[in-house]
Amino acid sequence: MPAWPGVPLPRSFYDRDPLVVAPELLNKVLASSSGRAGRIVEVEAYRGDIDPAAHTYRGKTARNATMFGPPGFMYVYFTYGMHWCCNTVCEAEGQGSGVLLRALEPIAGIEQMRSARARVKRDQELCSGPARLTQAMGIAGAQNGIDLVSAQQGFSVLDDGIAPPENLVGTARIGISRGMEHLWRWYVPGNVNVSKR
DNA sequence: TTAGAGATGATC
DNA sequence: ATCATCTCTAAG
Numbered sequence: 001m002p003a004w005p006g007v008p009l010p011r012s013f014y015d016r017d018p019l020v021v022a023p024e025l026l027n028k029v030l031a032s033s034s035g036r037a038g039r040i041v042e043v044e045a046y047r048g049d050i051d052p053a054a055h056t057y058r059g060k061t062a063r064n065a066t067m068f069g070p071p072g073f074m075y076v077y078f079t080y081g082m083h084w085c086c087n088t089v090c091e092a093e094g095q096g097s098g099v100l101l102r103a104l105e106p107i108a109g110i111e112q113m114r115s116a117r118a119r120v121k122r123d124q125e126l127c128s129g130p131a132r133l134t135q136a137m138g139i140a141g142a143q144n145g146i147d148l149v150s151a152q153q154g155f156s157v158l159d160d161g162i163a164p165p166e167n168l169v170g171t172a173r174i175g176i177s178r179g180m181e182h183l184w185r186w187y188v189p190g191n192v193n194v195s196k197r
Numbered sequence: 198t199t200a201g202a203g204a205t206g207a208t209c
Numbered sequence: 210a211t212c213a214t215c216t217c218t219a220a221g
Contacts, residue, residue, distance in 0.1 A: 044213070053213070055208095063208065080214045081205030087213090100213055119216085131214050175213050 003108050004029050004037040006158030011149050014071035018045035018090040022099045023168050023186045029158040030104060036112050036137050038104025038127050042187040042194045044173045048096025053179035056096030066145045068096045076144040083131035084140045102130045105193040129195045165189060
């Protein structure tokens, strides 16, 4: 029983500039074999070559190695001493670019999400932030480097026929201190699951 | 409803 | 010292 009906995005979807991939990921579905799924409603693009806010800007390290790998894999990193965040790797191997998933609209397995985030009161608090959604979906360090295209390792990004919003406008990314000039954050307008300011 | 600060540890 | 964050607490 799949978490949600849909077709996994092909490798070629990810093998493009993250500035193109990020807005197209809106309204796609992040699904887990555990039965949990959420619609992607907020994303940010990061580009290793020209983006001082990207983890990959200063070259390859043990931590960011996944993001320098082939497209369509999941880069998961640990930050602020307690949080995990989840990206999709983009462009060809060696580029070091990706898309940070910042918020989901919960659509399946909501009871499991609540178990993973017991303090939460409203559904819209379950996945409305990059570290919240990894908690709710059960994503942590063990998921760094898994293949989202083959969907053989428990997670995939699905197209279920819902198109991205039209007339999107990029906004400033959240929580960074450099690269502020790049307006590389996109979200589904009006969706209550988008992270708060 | 909003603002401020603590938590907590890997990274470079 | 910084960090692609969250949550609690106190004040308004």
